[in-house]
Amino acid sequence: MSSVTSICNLALSNIGKKLISDINEQSTEAKTCKLHFDLARDTMLQGYEWEFAKSIVDLAEVANTRADRWERTYTRPTNCLKPIRIVPEVYVSDDIEVPYAATEGFIFCNQSPAKLEFIRRFEDPSRLPPLFQDALSWALAAKIAIPLTSDQSTRKDAYQIATSTLEAAKVADANENYSTWAENSALINARG
Structure with missing residues (x-):
């Protein structure tokens, strides 16, 4: 082992x-x-984007600190090394991308609720x-x-x-x- x-x-x-x-x-x-x-x-x-290290989690919404650009602010998971995408509410195709920004320990986007697919600390x-x-x-x-x-x-x-x-x-x-x-x-x- x-x-x-x-x-x-x-x-x-x-x-x-x-x-x-x-x-x-x-x-x-x-x-x-x-x-x-x-x-x-x-x-x-x-x-x-290692397959073995991918994870999806529901994001925890917090007070919006960027209301001028984004509708929602979420706490970035502590074990998130690399955000991959915000998972669309309804899957249509792999080509659908939900815009987001990941900075200062937060994830900003216009989707609610939001799930984040990311590479986790393994x-x-x-x-x-x-x-x-x-x-x-x-x-x-x-x-x-x-x-x-x-x-x-x-x-x-x-x-x-x-x-x-x-x-x-x-x-x-x-x-x-x-x-x-x-x-x-x-x-x-x-x-x-």
Whole structure:
């Protein structure tokens, strides 16, 4: 089962450093991994619309602070790393987009009630797909290479491998989901 420590150990192994027993131990390796792990994970999650990290939630409406532009103001979920879209009240097709703005911890739009589809902070490493874990270990390796090795070449190599493993993870993730909503909707409309 994967854990933060096991992913950190992959990263440490990737750059030829000593493995750790626990992320909270007092070694330089553990402290460096702990410093960079959350940001490396969240950066990877925010940078792509990962199927495994998507979530939909009803937004909580608050006092409108932008009434000059938007009819409604909602609190942005605390675990929201990347808003994807406001889910339309009635599904017609994937092409229907509800305008919104996400800033200052709020989501602004003209729809009420509103549901937000977003990329969430995914804190349980045991549920991360294997290719994402591999890409994350290389991204973390690129971040910790200089503090732990002072070797630009090691960092450069880790960054290049991180880039290629990230692309492989994206391809695998994109192949995880296939939606026939649009096709079925077009067929139903053609019958009518």
